[in-house]
Amino acid sequence: MAILEILEYPDPRLREVARPVGEVTEEIRSLVESMAETMYDAPGVGLAATQVGISQRIFIIDIAGEDEPSDLKVFINPELFDADGVQVYKEGCLSFPGATEDIKRAERIKVRALDLQGTAFEFEADGLMAVALQHENDHLNGILMIDKLNAFQRRKMGRKLAKARSEDATTS
Numbered sequence: 591m592a593i594l595e596i597l598e599y600p601d602p603r604l605r606e607v608a609r610p611v612g613e614v615t616e617e618i619r620s621l622v623e624s625m626a627e628t629m630y631d632a633p634g635v636g637l638a639a640t641q642v643g644i645s646q647r648i649f650i651i652d653i654a655g656e657d658e659p660s661d662l663k664v665f666i667n668p669e670l671f672d673a674d675g676v677q678v679y680k681e682g683c684l685s686f687p688g689a690t691e692d693i694k695r696a697e698r699i700k701v702r703a704l705d706l707q708g709t710a711f712e713f714e715a716d717g718l719m720a721v722a723l724q725h726e727n728d729h730l731n732g733i734l735m736i737d738k739l740n741a742f743q744r745r746k747m748g749r750k751l752a753k754a755r756s757e758d759a760t761t762s
């Protein structure tokens with residue numbers, strides 16, 4: 591296991607469309623372990639392989655609260671379908687440190703994917719889990735939360751990111 595480097599906007603690798611995983615091998619399982627360690631260390635509720643520079647269709651999500659036991663979910667070659675309803679949630683992203691914005695997404699969605707054993711599974715999600723699924727799935731298609739913002743929100747986020755970068759430069 592290892593903590594991986596998380597790419598930050600505007601790294602061009604975040605814009606790549608990830609390739610499907612051919613077979614769920616030991617190498618994939620080991621990558622997922624490192625992704626989980628990286629996500630918990632950050633900390634974040636989701637991480638896509640694209641964000642650690644691996645262009646393969648894999649993401650992980652754990653929306654358990656701080657006082658709850660961890661509940662890691664792994665999605666390999668995920669497909670989202672049957673989106674329904676609308677919700678607005680204040681999202682953050684490990685590739686946009688320090689920035690959060692209200693983003694409109696489907697309230698409910700279904701997903702089918704492979705697990706770490708290569709077995710197909712399917713379930714329906716709503717609320718935060720549905721947000722996380724849509725956010726992480728976007729990463730696999732090179733789509734970022736900034737693409738979902740209106741012009742006003744985008745300018746605001748640009749200023750926040752510039753501020754976070756200049757603070758980084760002065761503290762490190």
Ligand code: NI
Pocket residue numbers: 682683684685725729
């Ligand atoms: Ni993200």
